[in-house]
Amino acid sequence: MRDALKEITQLDDNTWQVFNNVITETSLQKGDLLVYPGQVCRHIYFLETGLLRSFLHQEGEERNVAFTSENAFVTDLKSLRSGQPTELTIQALEQSTVLQLAKTDLMRLYHESHQIETFGRQLLEALLEAREEYATWFTLHSAKERYELFSQKYPSLLQRLALGHIASFLGIRRETLSRIRHLK
Amino acid sequence: MRDALKEITQLDDNTWQVFNNVITETSLQKGDLLVYPGQVCRHIYFLETGLLRSFLHQEGEERNVAFTSENAFVTDLKSLRSGQPTELTIQALEQSTVLQLAKTDLMRLYHESHQIETFGRQLLEALLEAREEYATWFTLHSAKERYELFSQKYPSLLQRLALGHIASFLGIRRETLSRIRHLK
DNA sequence: AGGGCTGTGTGACAAAAGTCAAAAAATAAA
DNA sequence: TTTATTTTTTGACTTTTGTCACACAGCCCT
Incomplete structure (x- = not known):
């Protein structure tokens, strides 16, 4: 995780230790849930190894809204910020190891350390930029083009x-993607 | 702007003054551009009065990706962060007044004031939450439903x-929305 | 009032994507 | 390996949305 953090911001040894003290590691088997719908999301997660998906239920179907792969952060921001129960499910698609950091600890760290607050801001900038790009996929591109963008x-x-x-x-729909794949 | 900032975070008088010193006001007529495609975006903007749209060009058409109404922040995050020329245009749809804050000043303020860094983080959290919601409109809902969500x-x-x-x-397409409107 | 201009509505048709059902293929389990 | 289970593919058909052409309305302007 430290290496991944370095990509975002510079933390000195002391700050890293503070961070490290409040992190706990969890292991997930394929299919296990990390965030349960109906519950309040109280942590942010860092995926060390494995693969996660975030999905919502809509008309009896599961709709994926995000994937998380190694060395990336994930949470349910809406529930985390509001303290309201989430509609989101986060599930391991492969056996995964996750570091978790409680919101309460994070808030305290933000307050105590300007450096950690800077890290938080920069992480959020990167996440926002990514979501903005994802949203443009839908306003700018057809289904086929979205698949090509995803592939790239x-x-x-x-x-x-x-x-x-x-x-x-x-x-x-699955059928549509199957057809798109076999066109080219 | 100060009132709008209070919704996000608490700034003491001193911090507010620091902020205030680096802000300049601009006025835009209907149709005027705030961010020009091909140029680097070097500011964040706060809309005091009026209405803005952010759009991209795609196949000779203009595609709106965001609207900004009174008391909200807007910029081109991608260009602002990377220093690369933007593809985005931000245009006034009504006569508008805008406060602008240079990236260089903001970076200095972030560094000098933990309180302003906190404001930046909290603003980004709110923006990210909004973009996540907008993205789910496309994965979860039909064109008609998206229009209803927008209306609400x-x-x-x-x-x-x-x-x-x-x-x-x-x-x-315009025609499709026109038809959706006249169905119900 | 009579042009331009811009934005909106309508119709006929084409293309894209969704739906449903069933077969084929790939995986996992016994 | 054989059987079960899940995932992907295919076909016929429906619905939704896009495309193009043009009519219509509102508004500003002189």
Whole structure:
């Protein structure tokens, strides 16, 4: 995790130790849930190894809204901030190891350390930029083009994810993605 | 602007003054551009009065990706962070007054004041939450449903925006939105 | 009042994507 | 390996949305 953090901001040894003290490691088997719908999300998570998906229920179907792969952060920001129960499920698609950091600890750390607050801001900037790009996929591109963008941006996920999971993330049906694949 | 900031975080008088010193006011006529495609975006903007749209060019068409109404912040995050020329245009749809804050000043303020860094983080959290919600409109909902969500969430914009601008933001054609409107 | 201008509505048709059902293929389990 | 289970593919058909052409309304302007 420290290496991943260095990509975002510089933390000195002392600050890293403070961070390290409040982190706990969890292990997930394939299929296990990290965030349960109906409960309040009280942590942010850092995925060390494995693969996660975040999904919502809509008309009896599961709709994926995000994938998280190694060395990335994930949480349910809405529930985390509001303290309201989440509608989101976060599930391991592969056996995964996750570091978790409680909101209460994070808030305290933000307050105590300007350096950690800077890290938080920079992480959020990167996440926002990514979400803005994802949103433009839908306003600017067709289903086929969205699949091509996905293939370019996440070529490794293309192998690891089931076709149905990708389709859902792209806002189309499995059958449609299957056809798109076999056109070209 | 101070009142709007209070909604996000608490700034003491001193910090507010520091902020205030680096802000300059600009006025825009209807149709004027705030961010020009091909140039680097070097400011964040706070809209005091008026209405802005952010759009991209795609296949000879303009596609709206965001609207900004009174007392909200806007910028091109991607260009601001990378220093690369933007593809985005930000344009006034009504006569508007805008406060602008240079990236260089903001970076200095972030560094000098933990309180301002906290403000930045909290603002980004709110923006990210909003973008996440917007993205789910496309994975979860049909064109008609997206229009209903837009109507609920931004009833005032419904009056102020041309139908074509809304359609573009919802990822559909003007004709389709016109038909959706006349169905119910 | 009579042009331009811009934005909106309508119709006929084409293309894209969704639906449902069933077969084929790939995985996992026994 | 054989059987079960899940995932992907295919086909026929429906619905939704896009495309193009043009009519219509509102508004500003002189």
